[in-house]
Amino acid sequence: MTTQQPTHNRWSSNFSFVLAATAAAVGLGNIWKFPYIMGENGGGAFVLIYLLFIFMIGVPVLMAEVMIGRRGRSSPGFAARKLATESGVHPAWQVTGWMGMFAGFMILTFYTVIAGWALSYMVKAARGTFVGINEETVGVVFGSMVGSASELLFFSTIIIVGTVLVVGKGFKHGLERAVRLLMPLLLVLLVIIAIYAANIGDFGAAASFIFSPNFSELTTQGVLIALGHAFFTLSLASGVMIIYGSYLPKGTSIVRTSIWIAVADTVVAIVAGLAIFPIVFGYGLEPGEGPGLIFQTLPLAFAAMPFTTITATVFFVMLVLAAFTSAIAMIEASVAFIQEQFGMTRWGAAITSGAVLWLIGLATVFSFSGAAWTQIDWNFFGKPLPTIFDAIDHIASNVLLPLGGLMAAVFTGWVMKTQFTREELAASGSVYTIWQICVRYLAPIAIILIFLQLLGVF
Numbered sequence: 001m002t003t004q005q006p007t008h009n010r011w012s013s014n015f016s017f018v019l020a021a022t023a024a025a026v027g028l029g030n031i032w033k034f035p036y037i038m039g040e041n042g043g044g045a046f047v048l049i050y051l052l053f054i055f056m057i058g059v060p061v062l063m064a065e066v067m068i069g070r071r072g073r074s075s076p077g078f079a080a081r082k083l084a085t086e087s088g089v090h091p092a093w094q095v096t097g098w099m100g101m102f103a104g105f106m107i108l109t110f111y112t113v114i115a116g117w118a119l120s121y122m123v124k125a126a127r128g129t130f131v132g133i134n135e136e137t138v139g140v141v142f143g144s145m146v147g148s149a150s151e152l153l154f155f156s157t158i159i160i161v162g163t164v165l166v167v168g169k170g171f172k173h174g175l176e177r178a179v180r181l182l183m184p185l186l187l188v189l190l191v192i193i194a195i196y197a198a199n200i201g202d203f204g205a206a207a208s209f210i211f212s213p214n215f216s217e218l219t220t221q222g223v224l225i226a227l228g229h230a231f232f233t234l235s236l237a238s239g240v241m242i243i244y245g246s247y248l249p250k251g252t253s254i255v256r257t258s259i260w261i262a263v264a265d266t267v268v269a270i271v272a273g274l275a276i277f278p279i280v281f282g283y284g285l286e287p288g289e290g291p292g293l294i295f296q297t298l299p300l301a302f303a304a305m306p307f308t309t310i311t312a313t314v315f316f317v318m319l320v321l322a323a324f325t326s327a328i329a330m331i332e333a334s335v336a337f338i339q340e341q342f343g344m345t346r347w348g349a350a351i352t353s354g355a356v357l358w359l360i361g362l363a364t365v366f367s368f369s370g371a372a373w374t375q376i377d378w379n380f381f382g383k384p385l386p387t388i389f390d391a392i393d394h395i396a397s398n399v400l401l402p403l404g405g406l407m408a409a410v411f412t413g414w415v416m417k418t419q420f421t422r423e424e425l426a427a428s429g430s431v432y433t434i435w436q437i438c439v440r441y442l443a444p445i446a447i448i449l450i451f452l453q454l455l456g457v458f
């Protein structure tokens, strides 16, 4: 067993780290999920509370994870083990790192399938499928894609092969370079769509939906969704920020870079809302349609707009880019782990991760197509989980992510010696104190509230 630092990779600049971490954070969560949960929860008030959670809880936990990575200088599990030893606490605390890695990997098993939807829609858009589509046919297009195991398998396999190729190629020439090329492209496409949407749709209605809070629309449930999403969208508790932190040079400010990552992720989410809702309102469609917002509501609007094929294609290219750069990040943690643990080459580790991912991903693919072995009909604390996909999604996103966030906060706030966290954060006294209050009290209390809600307490 070789548990020493594997590769000693380092980001070529601070900007490169911020860009890669932003690429990991910006994904389906920003463009697919955020707009629809905002739509379901009434808009402005939800957005406001979400912003509060991002900056009061998300950012401090992000700093905690980057800190664990940089000080531990290895993949998440080993990093946490080293720090536990360093602070003289029980080695069981290493679970902080292992669980994140596990949660990230489980999320990735279905994330690649949804990324496959985006890829499939990109191809459909380019072929002109959305020209003249109507309410009935839009449902048929979506239903037949989701129900077709071979189609889902085909597109998710392409996504997985793509991530293996990028990550296998190495840190500098694969991961860093891919992010540097794809992220700017993603941002340019997003801005183009937002400008076009503002011109052609109802920008005023969208802006007032997103920015004027109406607290009577906000429920307890909505508050908790906002908190859960703050973790999901920043890619916290998934091993990603720990592994990316482990490549961060010593002198870099964790405080400053973390704030930048969160700001960039938030701006993308808001701009995605400003790109989608003007179109939705401008064409008289409903904002609260749920997960189908992007795959069913939006194509209807594209059909009603001029330049249907081009607009729809550009939109789905952007969605694929967002999902792909997140998938690369997710696989990186397990690749680094396999290299460390088994002394494999980067290619070997990437292919192994990809193969395991593909195999577990079959459960999600067949859950959608309705194969009998995936229909488990579980009941998880009163929450019905009809398929294996529902179980993986719910348990990873709503249980493991908050739990991992709780552990990272407690680990850095209470378990690691103050002297060490102070050294890593290298912040002024008051900034350090604010951070400490957040990871010691605010984050744990908020997360425990999520769990109480999950258990049906309220």
Ligand code: TRP
Pocket: 024, 025, 026, 027, 028, 029, 030, 104, 107, 231, 232, 233, 234, 235, 236, 238, 240, 326, 327, 329, 330
């Ligand atoms: N942040 C990603 C998004 O918004 C989703 C995500 C959660 C993720 N955990 C992750 C991405 C780990 C990469 C790695 O879509």
